[in-house]
Amino acid sequence: xxxxxxxxxxxxxxxxxxxxxxxxxxxxxxxxxxxxxxxxxxxxxxxxxxxxxxxxxxxxxxxxxxxxxxxxxxxxxxxxxxxxxxxxxxxxxxxxxxxxxxxxxxxxxxxxxxxxxxxxxxxxxxxxxxxxxxxxxxxxxxxxxxxxxxxxxxxxxxxxxxxxxxxxxxxxxxxxxxxxxxxxxxxxxxxxxxxxxxxxxxxxxxxxxxxxxxxxxxxxxxxxxxxxxxxxxxxxxxxxxxxxxxxxxxxxxxxxxxxxxxxxxxxxxxxxxxxxxxxxxxxxxxxxxxxxxxxxxxxxxxxxxxxxxxxxxxxxxxxxxxxxxxxxxxxxxxxxxxxxxxxxxxxxxxxxxxxx
Amino acid sequence: xxxxxxxxxxxxxxxxxxxxxxxxxxxxxxxxxxxxxxxxxxxxxxxxxxxxxxxxxxxxxxxxxxxxxxxxxxxxxxxxxxxxxxxxxxxxxxxxxxxxxxxxxxxxxxxxxxxxxxxxxxxxxxxxxxxxxxxxxxxxxxxxxxxxxxxxxxxxxxxxxxxxxxxxxxxxxxxxxxxxxxxxxxxxxxxxxxxxxxxxxxxxxxxxxxxxxxxxxxxxxxxxxxxxxxxxxxxxxxxxxxxxxxxxxxxxxxxxxxxxxxxxxxxxxxxxxxxxxxxxxxxxxxxxxxxxxxxxxxxxxxxxxxxxxxxxxxxxxxxxxxxxxxxxxxxxxxxxxxxxxxxxxxxxxxxxxxxx
Numbered sequence: 001x002x003x004x005x006x007x008x009x010x011x012x013x014x015x016x017x018x019x020x021x022x023x024x025x026x027x028x029x030x031x032x033x034x035x036x037x038x039x040x041x042x043x044x045x046x047x048x049x050x051x052x053x054x055x056x057x058x059x060x061x062x063x064x065x066x067x068x069x070x071x072x073x074x075x076x077x078x079x080x081x082x083x084x085x086x087x088x089x090x091x092x093x094x095x096x097x098x099x100x101x102x103x104x105x106x107x108x109x110x111x112x113x114x115x116x117x118x119x120x121x122x123x124x125x126x127x128x129x130x131x132x133x134x135x136x137x138x139x140x141x142x143x144x145x146x147x148x149x150x151x152x153x154x155x156x157x158x159x160x161x162x163x164x165x166x167x168x169x170x171x172x173x174x175x176x177x178x179x180x181x182x183x184x185x186x187x188x189x190x191x192x193x194x195x196x197x198x199x200x201x202x203x204x205x206x207x208x209x210x211x212x213x214x215x216x217x218x219x220x221x222x223x224x225x226x227x228x229x230x231x232x233x234x235x236x237x238x239x240x241x242x243x244x245x246x247x248x249x250x251x252x253x254x255x256x257x258x259x260x261x262x263x264x265x266x267x268x269x270x271x272x273x274x275x276x277x278x279x280x281x282x283x284x285x286x287x288x289x290x291x292x293x294x295x296x297x298x299x300x301x302x303x304x305x306x307x308x309x310x311x312x313x314x315x316x317x318x319x320x321x322x323x324x325x326x327x328x329x330x331x332x333x334x335x336x337x338x339x340x341x342x343x344x345x346x347x348x349x350x351x352x353x354x355x356x
Numbered sequence: 357x358x359x360x361x362x363x364x365x366x367x368x369x370x371x372x373x374x375x376x377x378x379x380x381x382x383x384x385x386x387x388x389x390x391x392x393x394x395x396x397x398x399x400x401x402x403x404x405x406x407x408x409x410x411x412x413x414x415x416x417x418x419x420x421x422x423x424x425x426x427x428x429x430x431x432x433x434x435x436x437x438x439x440x441x442x443x444x445x446x447x448x449x450x451x452x453x454x455x456x457x458x459x460x461x462x463x464x465x466x467x468x469x470x471x472x473x474x475x476x477x478x479x480x481x482x483x484x485x486x487x488x489x490x491x492x493x494x495x496x497x498x499x500x501x502x503x504x505x506x507x508x509x510x511x512x513x514x515x516x517x518x519x520x521x522x523x524x525x526x527x528x529x530x531x532x533x534x535x536x537x538x539x540x541x542x543x544x545x546x547x548x549x550x551x552x553x554x555x556x557x558x559x560x561x562x563x564x565x566x567x568x569x570x571x572x573x574x575x576x577x578x579x580x581x582x583x584x585x586x587x588x589x590x591x592x593x594x595x596x597x598x599x600x601x602x603x604x605x606x607x608x609x610x611x612x613x614x615x616x617x618x619x620x621x622x623x624x625x626x627x628x629x630x631x632x633x634x635x636x637x638x639x640x641x642x643x644x645x646x647x648x649x650x651x652x653x654x655x656x657x658x659x660x661x662x663x664x665x666x667x668x669x670x671x672x673x674x675x676x677x678x679x680x681x682x683x684x685x686x687x688x689x690x691x692x693x694x695x696x697x698x699x700x701x702x703x704x705x706x707x708x709x710x711x712x
Binding site: 021022023024025026027028029030035038039042043046047049051052058059061063064065066068070071072073074075076107108110111112113114115116117118119120121122124125128129131132135141142143144145146147148149150151153154155156159161163165167353354356 | 377378379380381382383384385386391394395398399402403405407408414415417419420421422424426427428429430431432463464466467468469470471472473474475476477478480481484485487488491497498499500501502503504505506507509510511512515517519521523709710712
């Protein structure tokens with residue numbers, strides 16, 4: 001019977017390759033389309049409330065008359081130690097930056113460790129020491145913690161969750177977040193793209209470069225603080241982590257029903273990072289960063305914003321890369337080096353698992 | 357040569373069994389002596405600050421003139437679903453209770469998921485639904501979250517971190533915490549002991565009872581709120597989780613250089629829990645609870661405290677079990693059923709791994 005079936009019909013009835021939706025796959029953690037589906041199908045229906053629905057990097061909450069920012073991140077990066085950092089400083093800076101993206105001064109962190117039986121104590125000591133240094137640099141206090149141990153083969157060395165509390169100070173005008181993005185806004189990024197993702201991947205793939213590519217992991221709060229102190233009217237801040245610039249901008253374009261138009265020639269990527277991306281078949285627009293953010297400001301404040309950012313070490317490579325337009329809505333468009341336009345879509349599958 | 361060595365000498369030179377201190381073992385997560393060593397040797401030297409040094413269930417922090425409590429807990433319980441609850445409601449109540457133990461009204465929670473590739477979506481849905489129900493019951497909002505996915509065999513279904521923010525309201529007198537415990541204080545516990553640990557272990561060991569033993573997982577905030585509203589002068593609150601009553605009281609006796617004297621006949625343990633403990637060779641004093649706490653109050657307020665607690669559902673089984681004395685310092689002493697006294701030491705090894 002099967003032999004009689006024409007090949008053509010077989011092809012037609014063969015479903016397109018798709019991801020099973022009854023089980024978790026790696027791409028559910030990649031920050032792209034499947035992560036969003038998980039949030040929309042499982043988490044928001046259960047927990048949906050006005051704060052969570054804003055889907056910002058952190059929540060801004062009223063606490064006894066103050067505006068407090070609260071955020072959480074679990075870190076599962078592999079390898080634990082990579083060029084330019086390790087899971088410890090990454091976990092501190094990651095959460096500090098999520099608070100900064102709310103316009104909040106980072107104050108306090110928690111640390112929750114899940115350790116795998118058999119982990120070398122020396123590795124833990126190295127990671128904890130990096131957390132200490134990073135917390136000191138970022139001027140946050142690690143005030144509460146928790147440690148669990150799982151059986152060998154049920155974890156992967158160290159997973160660490162950092163949650164953080166920050167304070168939105170009284171000089172912050174309005175709400176900083178995707179909801180404040182407007183047509184006409186300038187889009188500025190704080191520096192070159194792709195270093196964190198490529199630093200991780202080059203270790204995993206055993207790639208060696210003449211000058212090693214170091215992760216950009218760092219606290220971006222000094223840059224945000226400088227913008228606030230200068231009185232810049234910030235509409236939105238977003239760090240460019242999982243899924244990179246492309247995913248972040250797609251989220252905002254989709255939330256606000258706007259078009260974000262980028263110019264490829266303006267987007268800074270180190271030459272070694274660009275070469276590595278070509279070898280690995282990656283697009284730097286989708287590669288994770290851990291010390292970079294995008295800021296949306298009114299067109300009239302674009303130059304002032306750049307002036308302020310360039311004076312701060314972590315954002316000295318700041319550059320204006322695009323603008324917010326009305327149409328085509330829900331789209332990120334890249335005007336390419338050779339003149340054409342292409343749509344920069346949200347990441348569908350998993351580009352780089354366990355990047356943070 | 358070896359044959360000539362007298363057995364006696366061999367015995368003398370053979371080191372006592374000990375735990376290697378260069379690698380993580382399961383007992384580092386058990387809440388007993390090794391957990392404390394890890395905190396003292398690795399975490400406190402790196403992060404030590406006045407808040408962390410208090411080693412309470414959560415941190416109490418000044419935020420813009422308010423007293424805010426902040427706490428974190430990662431949950432790695434196995435199995436994910438157990439009689440009376442699952443990792444989801446456990447994670448909500450666990451963090452709510454840590455806030456309550458600071459005398460803080462629980463307000464906001466974060467949820468950080470680490471999912472293992474291949475996890476059934478239905479399991480995740482069940483857990484998330486339980487979190488929703490528990491958050492609603494405990495009157496807290498889940499306001500921010502994060503999801504990571506790790507490769508199959510590098511996790512164990514679901515790990516979840518919940519961090520929480522609470523507010524210490526203005527009717528809280530002084531500081532609630534181990535530092536306020538005084539000689540003469542009465543020690544009251546909020547109900548019977550051992551149900552959570554035995555519920556978990558009975559599933560793992562395939563034990564069946566005529567009436568199943570259900571975990572006691574629940575929010576204890578209503579009991580704490582009632583005490584505060586009644587104007588009880590609470591010296592210290594501690595939940596009786598990992599390591600049970602024995603470990604909690606040892607921590608306090610050691611911190612305050614006091615003796616805590618208990619009367620065995622006063623300590624409530626359900627008959628089925630007692631039988632299960634005997635079968636499993638466990639002491640209910642060391643078994644984890646997830647809806648029980650100890651409260652230290654001045655002797656003169658002991659009766660009033662009991663009256664208040666007994667009117668609240670979660671603490672209706674409250675009972676006075678002991679008192680704080682001066683000597684022998686740093687010791688928990690149990691006056692046993694048959695009249696003798698025995699020292700109740702801190703747990704040395706791992707009684708029940710992955711209980712929460």
